[in-house]
Amino acid sequence: MSQAQRGRPRDAQIDERVLRAAAEQLLRRGYGGLSVDEVAEQAGVAKTTLYRRWPTKDHLAIAVVAHLQGEDDITDTGDIRRDLTDYMEKIAAALNRLRSAGRPSGRDDRSAGVVAELVAAGARHDDIGEMGRRNYARRNALAAGLIERARERGELRADLDPVILLDQLAGALYYRVLVTGAPVDRDYAERLVTTALGGAMAEAFGPLPPADRTDRSADRSPSQKGRS
Template sequence: MNQARRGRPRDAQVDERVLRTAAGLLLERGYNGLSIDEVAERAGVAKTTLYRRWPTKDHLAVAVVARLQDDDGIDDTGDIRRDLTDYMEKIADALNRMRSAGRTAGRDDRSAGVVAELVAAGARHDDIGEMGRQVYARRNALALGLIERARLRGELRADLDAAVLLDQLAGALYYRVLVTGAPVDRAYAERLVAAALDGAMNRKEIPPCP
């Protein structure tokens, strides 16, 4: 009995072209200004091809952000305070980029912007929610590895729960963007990491008060 013919494999170049085009539109115009039809036209791809890959604008927007996030690495210099601050700053930069997407220049807008739309997309579509969890699982694994290595070399407490520490840090950034609208920048990342590590550092590593 003959096996059923498989569909044509996905063209990675098409995916790259579409996601790059969609990222440009999303950052320029915001979530409301993203159009699958316009992305297809600008990328030189048939609309049917796009809709097979990303059936809604929600799916395309989340795929764009997942791609952008996967490009952000985590450095391990052996200084957990510095490394976590650098990583929190990268998250803050990404959140600010999404928050300001499509915003009119000079406008004082404290809304969460695209960030809130992506959270809502995950609630609207189970598959998008799962995609988001997979993206964060990959990123969290890198951050948890960073924290675990610092724990093993004695820089952090032996009984530290790395997942709780990461939740404290990343959760605070998302809370400020999604709920309070307060700014997130390098200075805030430094204060956030310092406050979290005060309870996580191995006591012998905490410098004495002057």
């Protein structure tokens, strides 16, 4: 059936050890502080072994993050607003985790941190880029299914393009993290989904509630309690 075993098999523990060591360095010291040499040493692994599995520091970093984030699946509760908000929040949480890596906690830096470097890694190596795009395609296809079903239920307008909607939602999060430095949190995710669905909800749902717009100027105040 499967290919017969040829040669010495890869030591499964090595992945574990290396990724653990790399994760620690990446989170503690940021992307620039991640050194292949040190990772190898700390993991008790020869550099060549490491390079046999991850041909580049960038590949290693990507693997670390993929390993850290694990699987975040999308749930379908039947309430499209809630599901999308959850999805956005998951993305936001992941971004925030990476954003603050390598910086003294508390330090509310607006820098994109590791997130930007990972994106750049995708730009530097075609294979990483391709993998990332496949990954996003997969997740967005799931989310698109969500939207599709909601539309079929009549919750959303018939002419809605799920791809664009998702671009707008996820895009806003990435834009804030990578470009404007604005915070992304639960509250923002809610407002985002609300706004985006504003014109997408089927007419039956009528105009949106007026949404309390106090203190919108800074858009960073931590006390945005949100509204009904």
